[in-house]
Amino acid sequence: MPPPPPPSASGAQPPGAPPYSPSAGQSPGEVLALISSGAAATRAEIARLTGLARSTVSQRVDALIAHGFVDEDAEAGSTGGRPPRRLSLRTREHAVAGVDLGASHCRVALLDIGGTLLAVREDPLTIADGPEAVLGHVERTMQRLLEEAGRDPKTLRSIGAGVPGPVEFSTGRPVDPPIMPGWHQFPIPEFFDERFGVRALVDNDVNVMALAEQRRAFPDTSYLLYLKVGTGIGCGIIADGRLHRGAQGSAGDIGHIRVGEREELCRCGNSGCLEAIAGGAALAVRLKELGLEASAGLDVVRLVKEGNREAVRMVREAGRAVGEVLAGLVNFFNPETVVVGGALAAVHDQLLAGVREAVYRRSHPLATHVLRIEPSRTGENAAAIGAGILAIEHALSPRQVDMALAGAAG
Amino acid sequence: MPPPPPPSASGAQPPGAPPYSPSAGQSPGEVLALISSGAAATRAEIARLTGLARSTVSQRVDALIAHGFVDEDAEAGSTGGRPPRRLSLRTREHAVAGVDLGASHCRVALLDIGGTLLAVREDPLTIADGPEAVLGHVERTMQRLLEEAGRDPKTLRSIGAGVPGPVEFSTGRPVDPPIMPGWHQFPIPEFFDERFGVRALVDNDVNVMALAEQRRAFPDTSYLLYLKVGTGIGCGIIADGRLHRGAQGSAGDIGHIRVGEREELCRCGNSGCLEAIAGGAALAVRLKELGLEASAGLDVVRLVKEGNREAVRMVREAGRAVGEVLAGLVNFFNPETVVVGGALAAVHDQLLAGVREAVYRRSHPLATHVLRIEPSRTGENAAAIGAGILAIEHALSPRQVDMALAGAAG
DNA sequence: CTTCTTTGTTCGACATTCGGCCAAAGTCTT
DNA sequence: AAGACTTTGGCCGAATGTCGAACAAAGAAG
Numbered sequence: 028m029p030p031p032p033p034p035s036a037s038g039a040q041p042p043g044a045p046p047y048s049p050s051a052g053q054s055p056g057e058v059l060a061l062i063s064s065g066a067a068a069t070r071a072e073i074a075r076l077t078g079l080a081r082s083t084v085s086q087r088v089d090a091l092i093a094h095g096f097v098d099e100d101a102e103a104g105s106t107g108g109r110p111p112r113r114l115s116l117r118t119r120e121h122a123v124a125g126v127d128l129g130a131s132h133c134r135v136a137l138l139d140i141g142g143t144l145l146a147v148r149e150d151p152l153t154i155a156d157g158p159e160a161v162l163g164h165v166e167r168t169m170q171r172l173l174e175e176a177g178r179d180p181k182t183l184r185s186i187g188a189g190v191p192g193p194v195e196f197s198t199g200r201p202v203d204p205p206i207m208p209g210w211h212q213f214p215i216p217e218f219f220d221e222r223f224g225v226r227a228l229v230d231n232d233v234n235v236m237a238l239a240e241q242r243r244a245f246p247d248t249s250y251l252l253y254l255k256v257g258t259g260i261g262c263g264i265i266a267d268g269r270l271h272r273g274a275q276g277s278a279g280d281i282g283h284i285r286v287g288e289r290e291e292l293c294r295c296g297n298s299g300c301l302e303a304i305a306g307g308a309a310l311a312v313r314l315k316e317l318g319l320e321a322s323a324g325l326d327v328v329r330l331v332k333e334g335n336r337e338a339v340r341m342v343r344e345a346g347r348a349v350g351e352v353l354a355g356l357v358n359f360f361n362p363e364t365v366v367v368g369g370a371l372a373a374v375h376d377q378l379l380a381g382v383r384e385a386v387y388r389r390s391h392p393l394a395t396h397v398l399r400i401e402p403s404r405t406g407e408n409a410a411a412i413g414a415g416i417l418a419i420e421h422a423l424s425p426r427q428v429d430m431a432l433a434g435a436a437g
Numbered sequence: 438m439p440p441p442p443p444p445s446a447s448g449a450q451p452p453g454a455p456p457y458s459p460s461a462g463q464s465p466g467e468v469l470a471l472i473s474s475g476a477a478a479t480r481a482e483i484a485r486l487t488g489l490a491r492s493t494v495s496q497r498v499d500a501l502i503a504h505g506f507v508d509e510d511a512e513a514g515s516t517g518g519r520p521p522r523r524l525s526l527r528t529r530e531h532a533v534a535g536v537d538l539g540a541s542h543c544r545v546a547l548l549d550i551g552g553t554l555l556a557v558r559e560d561p562l563t564i565a566d567g568p569e570a571v572l573g574h575v576e577r578t579m580q581r582l583l584e585e586a587g588r589d590p591k592t593l594r595s596i597g598a599g600v601p602g603p604v605e606f607s608t609g610r611p612v613d614p615p616i617m618p619g620w621h622q623f624p625i626p627e628f629f630d631e632r633f634g635v636r637a638l639v640d641n642d643v644n645v646m647a648l649a650e651q652r653r654a655f656p657d658t659s660y661l662l663y664l665k666v667g668t669g670i671g672c673g674i675i676a677d678g679r680l681h682r683g684a685q686g687s688a689g690d691i692g693h694i695r696v697g698e699r700e701e702l703c704r705c706g707n708s709g710c711l712e713a714i715a716g717g718a719a720l721a722v723r724l725k726e727l728g729l730e731a732s733a734g735l736d737v738v739r740l741v742k743e744g745n746r747e748a749v750r751m752v753r754e755a756g757r758a759v760g761e762v763l764a765g766l767v768n769f770f771n772p773e774t775v776v777v778g779g780a781l782a783a784v785h786d787q788l789l790a791g792v793r794e795a796v797y798r799r800s801h802p803l804a805t806h807v808l809r810i811e812p813s814r815t816g817e818n819a820a821a822i823g824a825g826i827l828a829i830e831h832a833l834s835p836r837q838v839d840m841a842l843a844g845a846a847g
Numbered sequence: 848c849t850t851c852t853t854t855g856t857t858c859g860a861c862a863t864t865c866g867g868c869c870a871a872a873g874t875c876t877t
Numbered sequence: 878a879a880g881a882c883t884t885t886g887g888c889c890g891a892a893t894g895t896c897g898a899a900c901a902a903a904g905a906a907g
Binding site: 083104110 | 870
């Protein structure tokens with residue numbers, strides 16, 4: 028018979044004990060996370076941060092070094108004692124690819140595992156040509172970039188991809204994508220697994236852009252909305268530092284939210300949709316009706332930059348429409364940062380003026396008190412880099428790293 | 438010289454091996470989570486689920502039993518071999534309190550750690566009397582309920598509370614609550630800590646109602662919106678099974694989202710707010726203008742139940758207004774379930790008809806395909822129970838349990 | 848009544864972690 | 878410039894935790 032609850036001997040915690048465990052560093056993979064995130068750069072820092080014994084830290088770091096995940100750099104400056112050896116992610120032998128597929132373009136980026144862009148290439152490409160043709164091109168581009176960058180294809184650790192349509196993230200398959208005929212349920216990860224033997228993560232393009240924006244430009248923000256105002260209008264959502272994809276992965280599909288009582292017809296069949304009022308395509312149509320030369324969102328940008336009064340007025344009005352919808356989303360979601368990107372963000376002076384005007388008028392003071400509304404800081408590579416970040420974070424996840432260390436024990 | 442990176446098995450896993458670790462059971466606290474959640478009820482089940490050795494499981498379960506967290510019940514039916522011993526949460530010696538504070542009422546619930554309601558009590562109470570008076574009453578009610586239920590106050594493990602205003606969850610302090618004068622920044626957790634020596638978790642009342650609804654009525658849904666249509670209108674958000682509170686904890690504040698181009702004046706100073714159009718208070722005002730007897734949301738409910746045509750029409754119209762806003766939120770958030778509660782949900786036939794009509798007209802098929810819009814299933818105790826759930830989940834969190842086991846080591 | 852299956856416990860082997868000790872490598876003081 | 882001090886990292890024995898095999902328990906199946 029097991030003894031009854033012990034009479035709680037004086038097991039009171041020693042006074043100087045670390046505060047339990049900050050729930051980090053419990054495995055080699057988590058130690059690597061500390062290193063790669065920049066939270067800790069030396070063995071001693073890791074020990075302090077995790078509360079682990081220095082010897083334990085050393086042992087884990089040794090394992091990470093032995094498996095090629097970590098480099099031991101030159102020693103850093105002393106703080107009064109023996110100078111520490113600086114640890115860093117071994118970027119030379121680990122690469123990922125980020126793929127940005129658009130309706131009419133394809134951009135492939137090669138990044139090292141530390142997030143540094145090694146090479147990019149953009150090509151015109153019709154996504155409606157179907158998955159085999161498009162992904163075949165992507166594969167060749169990846170091979171080419173690897174060669175140009177002097178990286179062994181064996182060092183590719185994972186692949187991220189952003190596509191212009193809804194995706195079931197867990198399987199990486201597009202789900203009834205409107206502008207991607209032939210892609211419904213196509214197993215994109217399997218395609219890449221067969222060619223490169225690595226895991227591919229596929230997400231909506233707006234989601235990966237939001238990820239890039241948050242990780243690169245606003246790392247201190249955990250709640251961020253990324254509004255893409257281009258031909259259409261979409262939104263990427265970062266909640267608690269992670270992408271929010273919703274129950275079916277279609278979260279952020281705000282292009283067809285109704286604005287006011289307006290009746291502009293939308294291609295979706297409804298009327299008054301945000302996209303039909305403020306989307307680049309809709310603006311171009313209306314400018315054309317005014318006799319101006321405009322067929323796409325980029326023409327609107329051009330006209331605004333030329334100082335065309337009608338175009339400026341229209342973009343500002345579009346900003347107000349976006350802002351009216353955004354005001355509601357701000358109340359609902361309570362983000363800390365809203366980033367406006369997409370083709371129309373090129374004229375963000377005009378667009379953001381309208382957005383800010385509407386949001387600050389309609390949102391609650393509590394929610395807007397510290398709210399920042401800013402133009403996108405990432406450039407044309409945003410989606411490709413965001414896809415690459417998706418791949419990097421997968422490859423460096425403690426779980427993946429621990430598996431690699433355990434799987435190839437030696 | 439360290440060997441180069443091993444040929445890192447890409448995705449190939451040994452066929453018979455357990456699927457790495459389902460990231461559960463890594464500590465006694467996590468074993469308890471399996472038991473309390475009902476995921477596993479015997480030692481053998483825990484071993485199968487976690488992949489741990491049976492001896493390890495036994496040792497952890499012994500520790501949990503020794504510390505009074507787990508009971509070993511009578512043995513269950515055999516499946517062809519030795520019958521397993523059934524394990525269960527020891528509910529007799531662990532209790533929590535759930536506090537529901539409203540503008541003019543106070544409800545306190547006592548629950549055992551398994552979530553069973555032991556006792557409840559509601560009293561009229563003016564929250565504007567200030568924190569000392571109100572919390573003093575809550576304290577006395579808790580003492581009384583503990584006595585009535587025959588529970589030693591020492592068995593109280595934590596306290597949850599829902600209050601009618603914005604709260605900074607991490608500190609448990611109200612932040613500029615409009616209808617709680619005198620409560621700004623009042624340290625509610627400290628108040629309870631001094632009296633009961635346990636942690637108190639304070640959240641917005643709509644949030645805890647959403648939690649109760651999800652945990653009790655829709656446990657298989659990870660993305661849920663709880664709409665409370667009462668005097669005002671608010672929304673609780675469950676994302677990935679957890680409460681979404683936003684950057685400042687004011688997420689879900691949808692009462693002042695603009696609906697269409699309407700111009701009804703709102704107490705917030707703006708016009709066209711959802712609350713001013715569809716809130717119970719606004720409906721009552723309008724019915725009164727029509728010469729009917731109505732001063733609060735409950736009068737609207739009464740009139741609808743009496744079959745008053747104006748009231749029915751008005752509630753249905755309110756449902757449409759709510760639905761119009763909700764349609765946008767559904768596109769943005771992509772929930773799986775929307776629950777409509779609050780005082781006006783008592784006439785959910787009329788209200789939901791309007792909501793569904795607007796949502797299914799305006800939301801995208803992809804998002805609405807599997808979307809359920811349903812009336813609240815929890816009753817008047819929803820907020821108190823939700824607050825209790827907050828407390829239970831804190832007390833049973835692996836971290837808390839592991840600390841308890843380590844702290845009182847024998 | 849024997850054999851089989853499943854559960855839970857006991858116990859020795861093995862791995863991990865800790866903490867103390869020591870060497871290394873700098874700064875600071877005299 | 879030499880010695881004292883501080884901080885880092887490696888080494889090693891002790892403590893702890895986990896595993897797997899063997900075994901006992903308890904019922905089902907034949």
